């Protein structure tokens with residue numbers, strides 16, 4: 158268990174922030190890295206060509222370590238939607254085949270597949286939410302030889318419903334289907350091992366559980382797909398781009414590995430050092446330890462919620478860092494506003510109040526949230 162890390166953040170005592178699934182606050186060290194990065198652009202005569210490569214290489218290396226991949230398997234992207242578009246651009250489906258998605262999945266992991274189906278005469282097959290909360294069995298039951306792709310999260314962004322990606326990945330390989338993962342709502346808080354799950358593509362935006370800046374993300378591309386087509390063709394992804402004096406010796410070849418899929422201007426001097434600082438801290442804490450610590454906090458809140466008649470997905474089928482407290486008749490319309498007036502910040506998704514803590518939360522936060530919910534439910 159990791160002790161409370163609130164002092165690393167700039168969060169006033171009276172703020173109770175249980176909304177990491179919306180956007181994480183930045184650690185002070187991360188904001189400072191960003192400010193230093195902005196100031197470098199004030200003095201561009203101090204930036205040399207090598208600076209366009211070093212920070213992004215370090216970010217790639219750290220992200221690779223987080224998921225047990227190789228640095229050369231990682232591309233730098235600005236948003237989950239960009240990474241998912243890269244995946245969709247590099248997947249071919251046979252007419253009539255389907256792409257599996259979950260009911261109420263996040264839209265960035267839906268629209269690109271709808272477009273692919275239009276272009277290639279495929280179908281979207283939406284898996285309905287299981288009454289018993291067991292998404293894994295439901296997904297496994299839907300995979301067959303007609304499946305071209307499963308485009309999935311590790312846990313659902315509304316209530317934290319969990320998928321066993323190792324089992325699902327193995328079944329998809331049996332039928333020759335691809336696995337594309339958007340792990341924006343889990344990576345950094347929940348352990349994940351590429352070598353066990355073996356996805357074709359994995360995408361994560363950095364501004365939630367990776368504790369990084371907005372408009373930065375990372376993408377894993379399996380070696381089999383690394384000769385694919387990038388979304389855009391920029392100069393830095395081509396062979397020999399380190400030598401600025403020969404850039405107009407236009408190159409057909411790319412930099413090795415997944416680098417060819419990097420977004421343009423990936424050497425972002427303000428945002429990249431922020432991502433690097435945040436990734437270093439996550440690795441330092443250890444994702445398993447983060448997961449265990451956050452699970453303990455959501456379990457306390459889930460138990461208190463149950464006593465108030467607010468159900469949640471049982472821990473056996475829920476990601477530990479994530480909690481949805483379900484209100485039978487829907488989340489009361491004025492609840493978020495009332496909680497915000499008390500400086501308690503959560504989200505509402507569907508019928509659930511989404512409670513997503515991080516290491517900055519303390520026992521006082523938990524007590525304040527429970528007390529506020531007791532007031533609303535009258536228990």
Ligand SMILES: Cc1ncc(COP(=O)(O)O)c(C=O)c1O
Nearest residue numbers: 236237238263265314341342362
């Ligand atoms: C599951 C999931 N994926 C991705 C995102 C962000 O998508 P994008 O980076 O395309 O804005 C969110 C934001 O809430 C999300 O919940």
